[in-house]
Amino acid sequence: MNDLDKVYDPRRFERTWYAHWLRLGLFTADPASGRPPYVMVIPPPNVTGRLHMGHALNNTLQDILARWRRMHGDDVLWLPGTDHAGIATQMVVDRVLQQEGTSREALGREAFVARVWRWKEEYGGAIIEQLKALGCSCDWTRERFTLEPALSEAVREAFVRLHEQGLIYRGEYIVNWCPRCRTAISDLEVLSQPVAGKLYTFLYPFEEGQGGIEVATTRPETMLGDTAVAVHPEDERYREMVGLRVKLPLADRLIPIVADPFVDRTFGTGAVKVTPAHDPNDFALAERQGLPILRVMDEQARMNDAVPSAYRGLDRFEARRRVVEDLQAGGFLREVKDHPHNVGHCQRCGTIAEPFLSKQWFVRIGPLAEAATRAVADGQVRFTPAHWVNSYNEWMGRIHDWCISRQLWWGHPIPAWHCAACGLVTVARQDPGTCPGCRAARTVADPDVLDTWFSSALWPFSTLGWPSVTPDLARYYPTTTLVTGFDILFFWVARMIMMGLRFMNEVPFHRVYITGLVRDAEGQKMSKTKGNVVDPLELVERYGADALRFTLAAMATPGSDLPLSEERMAGYRAFANKLWNAARFVLLNAGPNATGTAPPLPPAALRTLPDRWILSRLAGLRVEVDRALGEFRFDEMANALYRFLWHEYCDWYIEAAKPSLAPGAPEEDAARARAVLLHVLEEVLRLLHPVMPFLTEEIWQRLPHHGETIAAAPYPSPDGAEAARDPDAERRMDMLMEIVGRVRNLRAEVNVDPGRKVPLLVRPHDEEGRRLLTTQAALLTSLARLESLRVTDDLAAAGTAARAVAAGADLALPLTGILDVDAERRRLEREIERLTKERVGHASKLENADFLARAKPEVVEKVRGIDREIGERLDRLAATLRSLRGA
Numbered sequence: 001m002n003d004l005d006k007v008y009d010p011r012r013f014e015r016t017w018y019a020h021w022l023r024l025g026l027f028t029a030d031p032a033s034g035r036p037p038y039v040m041v042i043p044p045p046n047v048t049g050r051l052h053m054g055h056a057l058n059n060t061l062q063d064i065l066a067r068w069r070r071m072h073g074d075d076v077l078w079l080p081g082t083d084h085a086g087i088a089t090q091m092v093v094d095r096v097l098q099q100e101g102t103s104r105e106a107l108g109r110e111a112f113v114a115r116v117w118r119w120k121e122e123y124g125g126a127i128i129e130q131l132k133a134l135g136c137s138c139d140w141t142r143e144r145f146t147l148e149p150a151l152s153e154a155v156r157e158a159f160v161r162l163h164e165q166g167l168i169y170r171g172e173y174i175v176n177w178c179p180r181c182r183t184a185i186s187d188l189e190v191l192s193q194p195v196a197g198k199l200y201t202f203l204y205p206f207e208e209g210q211g212g213i214e215v216a217t218t219r220p221e222t223m224l225g226d227t228a229v230a231v232h233p234e235d236e237r238y239r240e241m242v243g244l245r246v247k248l249p250l251a252d253r254l255i256p257i258v259a260d261p262f263v264d265r266t267f268g269t270g271a272v273k274v275t276p277a278h279d280p281n282d283f284a285l286a287e288r289q290g291l292p293i294l295r296v297m298d299e300q301a302r303m304n305d306a307v308p309s310a311y312r313g314l315d316r317f318e319a320r321r322r323v324v325e326d327l328q329a330g331g332f333l334r335e336v337k338d339h340p341h342n343v344g345h346c347q348r349c350g351t352i353a354e355p356f357l358s359k360q361w362f363v364r365i366g367p368l369a370e371a372a373t374r375a376v377a378d379g380q381v382r383f384t385p386a387h388w389v390n391s392y393n394e395w396m397g398r399i400h401d402w403c404i405s406r407q408l409w410w411g412h413p414i415p416a417w418h419c420a421a422c423g424l425v426t427v428a429r430q431d432p433g434t435c436p437g438c439r440a441a442r443t444v445a446d447p448d449v450l451d452t453w454f455s456s457a458l459w460p461f462s463t464l465g466w467p468s469v470t471p472d473l474a475r476y477y478p479t480t481t482l483v484t485g486f487d488i489l490f491f492w493v494a495r496m497i498m499m500g501l502r503f504m505n506e507v508p509f510h511r512v513y514i515t516g517l518v519r520d521a522e523g524q525k526m527s528k529t530k531g532n533v534v535d536p537l538e539l540v541e542r543y544g545a546d547a548l549r550f551t552l553a554a555m556a557t558p559g560s561d562l563p564l565s566e567e568r569m570a571g572y573r574a575f576a577n578k579l580w581n582a583a584r585f586v587l588l589n590a591g592p593n594a595t596g597t598a599p600p601l602p603p604a605a606l607r608t609l610p611d612r613w614i615l616s617r618l619a620g621l622r623v624e625v626d627r628a629l630g631e632f633r634f635d636e637m638a639n640a641l642y643r644f645l646w647h648e649y650c651d652w653y654i655e656a657a658k659p660s661l662a663p664g665a666p667e668e669d670a671a672r673a674r675a676v677l678l679h680v681l682e683e684v685l686r687l688l689h690p691v692m693p694f695l696t697e698e699i700w701q702r703l704p705h706h707g708e709t710i711a712a713a714p715y716p717s718p719d720g721a722e723a724a725r726d727p728d729a730e731r732r733m734d735m736l737m738e739i740v741g742r743v744r745n746l747r748a749e750v751n752v753d754p755g756r757k758v759p760l761l762v763r764p765h766d767e768e769g770r771r772l773l774t775t776q777a778a779l780l781t782s783l784a785r786l787e788s789l790r791v792t793d794d795l796a797a798a799g800t801a802a803r804a805v806a807a808g809a810d811l812a813l814p815l816t817g818i819l820d821v822d823a824e825r826r827r828l829e830r831e832i833e834r835l836t837k838e839r840v841g842h843a844s845k846l847e848n849a850d851f852l853a854r855a856k857p858e859v860v861e862k863v864r865g866i867d868r869e870i871g872e873r874l875d876r877l878a879a880t881l882r883s884l885r886g887a
């Protein structure tokens, strides 16, 4: 059956077409095809993830590029997959176990990891199905998971090579630690947030004699781990005290007063307590000064056995309270004052992070960052919008070594083995069995796993088979384009560039498009706490995937966030509906040629002005769309298609073609109109397909077409499009459309029913205008709903008339017999009087200096706008009134 359903209901066909594309193997890349490759790797969503608006945006844009290049004949590989997301996934399964009344610890490591795999098989990857509902044309035959065996091999290989190259080391280091997640977290995973806090000042008495030195701190409990007091070497207040020792209250230890140039003389008293194991700056100071390092907390941030028994086992905040109490009781507390300040919180669970001394694995980042900075400076990787280069460079400039070990169970094990006998740590591709140092028979695998971002950093080549040199790797690396959000520019994009250069000697991609943020209609960030999160799948359900995709594309202006409003979505749903109805009209009128082959376009000599015009506009659209996509201007692409389909094809061309299709019209006219209607519709569907894949397929399948799917049909090429343009037709049609527009305005101003036919007198300004009006009289008559059209040099013949000037001609719409001219005149006079009064109100405001000074600029601008509008309206009414008076 040829007909489209009466009502556009995307739910009735979206899933069907997706299944059709999969059956055709359309999304599968073919390294042997000989066609130019176009490659993208998906930013792998967490395996625990659900599709959110950020994913919807990012993947819609990737899909537009993939479908566009595929239709252009490229061998497109859009490689999908998911990330094992170490800490996020582990926490999800932790919660499941908790509900079952058990725990990770009770299960033991092996059973727990098996349990996570089971969870993953059952619930993981829901997001993959959601991407399909959105229409994403990923190559699902190449779907990857960061923790699958092949990718684990790549991770192990990369780790061992970096270690061999001296770029991975193990060290004691102060890391950010989450006592709740019980793992090190990277700087990027720590959120700095304000807390109320207090600043406490204590007295540490001198070893001998009277008095002491006052120190200030926001974290009193750490005083139990102090190993010195430090002052600035040039601080006159303390110069004499350097080298003395003080008694550390509560702990009863003696600690020295040292001088160090890094002490901030303006903070607190200018003398600071030094807690090397629990503060990164103090740690550095202790290393400079050769001070002992004393850990006083365990992994859950409880006080450990290194503190006096009264505090052992206390949580850090409880210990803080007790320490302050006891210092006060002992007479050591000098001052407590409010001190709001920022403290790092675990991005995952919100717990206050603890600086924590531990043995961790690190990537020596300097050489990698240097190469990655150079590659971007050389233009091997280009960012859109370009300003992201600045953030990238700035971050690269102050980067420090990357802590890659995590104290989790779910992740890539660190390929290192520890010998209990001689202490040797062996990094190897496989378990060495015996210790290569002392031949001891037993080594113990390192208990830590790698930061999730370590495997993500290898994604552009690990997914293609590295370290094996596979045909895929040879053909598809480096990839072409990466589309991602700015929030993972450093976590991910920068590190992929580093690792790509290190292991493949080539950047992983040449273009990076950084998307904006989808916000709510008011421009606010979507967040669960604000309750303004919009679920993309709900939008797909209500508006259809195509309308959602079109909305996101139309709003994707590089460098801007996207305030998503329901109105806008509804507007683009209406656009889909408009296209649907236009297609129904064309199909209903398409005649016997609707199936089978497309009727040929009429020869140039037989084309009407509207034919020539719409074909020329279509040629222009081909150029515009291709240029826009080449520059990541998804917004301009969408807007150009919208304008063409709605305002040119539907509003004008279909209207102009209607008389040719009317009953009784000559068959050759009808055939010509059908051929052009079908041709333009079919081509514009192909242009639109990358943005609205489902709707375009549903319609295209009913038009005369070649092939099994529009997704494999050729993309209309911009080549030769300039030559196909017809500027003469466009100019003449513009004039005609302007005249029709003026006539419509005139009818509205004198209140003539839009359905009623009226006579029109036209005085052309020149010979060209005269020629246009005489040759296109029938078209003008039909479009402007004229009863008669008279081209004349004498408009006075119109008598009492509504008059206007258009480009190329003066118009007069005689009113005698059309309406009661006297009544109309009175109505106009009343309307002018009313508007004049209204305007006075606005004008007085604008003349009021007080108002201008006090009102917000946008309010003033609004009043100005209204004033302008009323002014223009009055001018038009006055002109109409003049013409009614016969002036």
Ligand SMILES: [Zn+2]
Pocket: 178, 179, 180, 181, 182, 346, 347, 348, 349, 350, 351
């Ligand atoms: Zn945490």
Ligand SMILES: [Zn+2]
Pocket: 419, 420, 421, 422, 423, 424, 435, 436, 437, 438, 439, 440
């Ligand atoms: Zn050994």
